[in-house]
Amino acid sequence: MAAQTKKVFEIFVSKVPWTVASKEMREYFGQFGPVKKCLIPFDKETGFHRGFGWIGFTTEEGLTNALQKEPHVLEGAKLLVQRNRRPFTEQKTNKDSEID
Numbered sequence: 001m002a003a004q005t006k007k008v009f010e011i012f013v014s015k016v017p018w019t020v021a022s023k024e025m026r027e028y029f030g031q032f033g034p035v036k037k038c039l040i041p042f043d044k045e046t047g048f049h050r051g052f053g054w055i056g057f058t059t060e061e062g063l064t065n066a067l068q069k070e071p072h073v074l075e076g077a078k079l080l081v082q083r084n085r086r087p088f089t090e091q092k093t094n095k096d097s098e099i100d
Contacts, residue, residue, distance in 0.1 A: 008036050008056035009063035010084035016040070017077040018048045028074050029055045033062015054084055 013025070026038040040053035057063045063083070066072075072079040 008058065009060050010037075010054055010056045011063060011066055012052065012054055012082050012084045013072075014052040014080045015077060016049065016051050016053060016079060017075050018051065019075055020077075021049075022053070024074065025053060025055065028072075029057075029062075029066060032057070032065035032069070034058040035062070 011029075013029075016025070022038045022040045025040065026035050029035055029038075034057065035055060036058045037056035038053065039056075040049045042049050055066070057066070066081060067083060072081050
C-alpha cells in the first residue's frame with residue numbers, strides 16, 4: 001500500500017496590495033477554514049511582494065467557503081481569488097515568504 005499524502009486545498013490570490021503581508025493573508029483566509037500554507041513571492045530587486053500568492057487549506061470546506069465568498073476585500077483592495085490548478089508545494093520558493 002502506498003503512503004497516503006496529505007491533501008492541501010489551494011487557492012490563487014491576485015491583486016494583493018503591497019501593504020499586506022503573509023500574516024494578514026493567513027489571518028484573513030483563516031476565517032474560511034484552517035490554513036496550512038501561505039506563500040507570497042517577493043521581488044528581489046524591489047523588496048516588495050509581487051501582488052499575488054497562494055493559500056492552502058487543510059480541508060476542502062475551507063477552500064469551498066473561500067471560493068463562495070465574493071468580494072474578498074483586504075485593506076480596502078478587492079482581491080481576485082480562484083482555485084489553484086497546480087500545487088504550489090512543488091514550485092520553486094527561492095526568497096519567498098512561506099509559513100507552515
